[in-house]
Structures are given as structure tokens and as C-alpha cells.
Amino acid sequence: MQVYHKLKDFTKAFPRVAVALGMFDGVHIGHQSIIRRAVELAHSIDGTSAVFTFSNHPIAVLSPEHVPLQIGTPELKEQQAAELGVDLFVSIPFTRDFAQRTPEEFLALLRDDFAPSYVVTGPNYTFGQRGRGTQRQLLREGKDYGFQAEICLAILRDGRPVSSTRIRALIVDGNLAEANEFLGHPFRVIERVIHGDRRGRTIGFPTANLPIRAGTAMLPNGAYAVRVRVDGVWHGGMANIGDNPTFAGCTRRIEVNIAAFDGDIYDHELIVDFLAKLRDEQMFASVDQLVRQLKKDQAHAENIWRTQLR
Template identity: 50%
Template sequence: MEKYSQLVDFSSKHPNIVVALGMFDGLHIGHQEIIRTAVAKAHEINGTALVFSFANHPRSVIAPEGAPRRIGSDAVRARILNHLGADALVEIPFTSDFAETSADDFMQLLQRCFAPKYIVVGENYTFGRGGKGTTALLREKSETYGFQLIVCPSMMRDGAPVSSTRIRALIAQGELVRVREYLGYPFTIIGTVIHGQARGRTLGFPTANIALREDYERLPNGVYAVTVMHQGLLYCGVANIGNNPTFDGCDRRLEVHLFDFSGNLYDSEIMVTFYEKIRDELRFASVDALIAQIAEDKREVERKFEKSFHLQENISMVI
């Protein structure tokens, strides 16, 4: 999949463009249906499926005090789009100048840069300054600009449309089963292993440490059953999100102990996929008590993977 960070004349490079429009934060099951529809239509007309989105959430510019955290990293989004068969991702910065683009100007931009044969959106899609552009306006102007519009209905779960807002709330509550159902894949973090204080190694449970970014959604502090993908190999593991209160705390981070792994992970990129919360983060009265609990956590996770979890279940979306 190709990736572009600025607008050019894509119609001169790609024939018969089908463009999917949206923010696509987290690429949940509703977003996936939009992308699949665009890819299927592109195959049907021997064309190209392009996804047009933004590198930052529009609210980070329009109302920064209320800007939501991102659900998934760019790396996770790229993996899922590639899995879905998108030919290219056009992901530009949303700026204060772009925020002034009217709905009419935005449609002219689409025509100038994409000259799309089809535009595919969700039923709640809006565009242009103040969100004045709607699917009704796209349909009204479709003949003028020479495209056909496909509007995908919302995916429903628990009596309401699946949305990035609902998923953020579920992540904050640690509702991993429902998060997986709404996303269509388990909650996943891709990050680079940093140097920590090597306490895990001295305790007999070496860990890979990943810093947690403030602008991305995070699970509650606690211990989790996870898998870790490293250099094409999949490992079971136990992860802790928190501040290490037994040792008077540190910066909030993700620490992962990989089962049956030996080697150096520093500066490596790993993919951590979360399956179930095992317990809350606790402060222990002694180091020995902490070691005993970590050993029990590891046994508990091993039991769960033996009985309950299927490592490849839905994870193929992000591998």
C-alpha cells in the first residue's frame, strides 16, 4: 500500500479512483465496511481504492481542549488498511487553514485531486467548515462532479452505532472483550522497546518497556494477558500498565514479560495485543511478595491461553 502525506493530482497516477472518506480513528468494524466496499468497487471497475484521511484529529485544531485521544497508532492503521486491500492512504495534516475549507471547496478539491468515479462514506460523514457538508450534499452534487456515491450504513452493537467515541469509553473502562468486538480485532499497541531500570530482570522476569504517549488512548492500570509479535514470531506474555507503586513509582509505561523468549529487545519494534485484564496494579509489602504474585500472574495467563484464547483469532488483521 502506498502512502501520501500531501495532496497531488492522483487521477494522473491512478485510474478509475474509488475514494473512501473519513477520519477512521481505530478503523473499527464500521470503518472496515467502508474500506471493503471501496476496495470491492475498485476491483469491479478495474480501478484504484484510495483512503483519504487526516494525520491528526480535526478537533485538535478546531477545539484542542476537547480533542480526543487516538485509538490506534499510524502503524496499526497502516497494517489494517493493507490487510483490507486499500491501494493507497492519503493522510494529510488537518491545519487551521484547512479548517476554513467550505463544503463546496472540499468537493472541488476532491475533483481536482482525485476525479473519483465513486465516493464511499459512512452515513454520518460530514465535511467542510462547520461540518456543513453531508451525504445529502454529496448526493446532490454527484452528477455535477461526475461521481457516484455509496453510503454505508452504521454497524450496530448493543443497540447503538459503533463509533470511535464509544470505543474510547470501552478502552478507558478496560472492557477488552467489547473493544475487540467493536474494533474487529484485539486492542493493540505497537511501540519501540526503551531502556528501563532493569528491575524485572533482577526479579527473574525480564520485561520489555514501551513508553505510553499521552495522545493515544490507554487501558486502565493493571496486569493483562497479551501476545507479542517480534520479527514475525508470536509470543504469549503478561503485561503491566502502570507506575510500579512497589518501587515508589515511575513514569506510566507498558512493561511486557515474554514467555519462552531470550534475547535483546532494546530499540526493537514490537506489537503487543491485549486479551484480558488479570488484576489491578497493586503495591506489595515486600519484593518477595511481588515476585510470588508475578509468578502467579504468569501461571494464570498460561492457563488462560491454554483454555480460552486462540492466538490467531482476529489478530491477522494487524499482523
């Protein structure tokens, strides 16, 4: 997959484009249906599948006090698009200047920079100044700009559409199983390892410390069974989200223990998939008590992740 963070004329390098449009926050099962349809249409015309999205939420520019927490990071969105078979990924910053484009100017941008044969969106997609452009306009006027529009149906669960808003609430409330079902994949964190206090090594449970990025949705504090990808290889593990109340002076972060792993991975990028919650965060009266609980957690986690490594 080729990735661009600026608009340019893609028409010569990427012919016969089927482009999926949307924010795709979390790349949940509804988003996946849109992207897969664009990939399918591109294959049908021996063309290029593309995603055109924004690296920041438009609300962060238009009404910063109301910007929602994001489900993951731009890097996560990019990776998941690649996993869905996208050829071209274009993610640009949403700016006030961009917000001033009329719906017709946005359609002209698509024509001039992508020359798409197909444009695929979800039922709630809007575009152009104040979101005045709708899927009806895409269907009605697409042919005037050289493309055929397809609007994918919403994916329903419990009679309601799956949405980033629903998933965001599930994550923050700690309903990991349902969040993972709606996402269509485990809740995932991609971050680089930062320096920690190195206490884990002294008690037999070394951890890789990951920051919790501001503005992203995060699970409640507690211990979780996870799988961890290090340098392309998946491992089982445990993760603790919190400020480690047994030890003073810790800030909220993710501490990941990778089973049977002892490499130096400082500043390496880790991919951590959250599979199930093991327990709430606890304060222990002693280090020995903490170690006993960690051994129980490890046995519990092993029963969970041993069938989910890939």
C-alpha cells in the first residue's frame, strides 16, 4: 500500500480508482464493509483501491471543545487499511481552509486528483462546507464528475447501527467483548516503548511501557490478556492499564509483559491487541502479594491467548 499525507494528482500513477471516503475512526465492521466494497470494485475493473480520509477529526478544527476521543491513532487506521487490501491510502489534515470548500468544490477535487470510477461511502457520510453534501448528492451528481457512487448499508447490532460513537462508549465503559465484536478485531494500541521504572525485572515480570496518547479512547484501569507483535512476530502477554498503585509516583500508562520474552525493545513499536479483561487494578500490601497475583493472571491469560495468536 502506498501512503500519502498530501493531496496531489494521483490520476496518472493510479488509474481506474475505486475510492472509499470517510473518517473510519476505529475501522469497525461498518467501515470495513465500505473499504472492502471499494477493494472489490477496484478488482472488478483491474484498477486501484483507495481510501481518502483525514488524519484529525474535523470537529477538532470546527468545534475543539466537542471533539470526541479517537479509537486509536492515524497509524492504526493506516495499518488496518493495508490489512484490508487497499492500494492507495491518502490521509490529510483537516483544516479551516478545507472546511470552506463547497460540496461541488469537493467533488471537483475528487475528479481532478483521483478521477475515480467509483466512490463508496456509508449512509451518514457528508462532505463540503457545513456538511451540506450528502450521499444523495453523490448518487445524483456523481456521473457529472465521472464516477458512480455506492452507498453501503449500515451494519446493525441490536437493531442499531454500529458506529464509532457506540464503540467509543463501550471501550471507556470497559465492555471489551462487545467493543471487539463491533470493531471486528481486538481493540488495538500501536505505540513505541518508552522508559519505565524497571521494577518489573526485579520481580520476574519485565514490562514494556507504552504511553496513553491524549485524545484517544482507552479501557478502564486493570489487567488484561493481550497478544503483542514485536518485529513482526506475535506473542502472548498481559497488560496493565493504570498508574500502578502498589508503587508510588507512577503516571497512567500501559505496562506490557510479553510471555517468555527477554529482548531489549526500548523505542520499538509494539502492536498490542486486548483480548479479555483479567481483573480490576488493585493495590497490593506487598511485592510478594503482587507477584502471587501476577502468576495467577499469567495462567489465566495463557488460557485466553494461546488460541488467538497468529
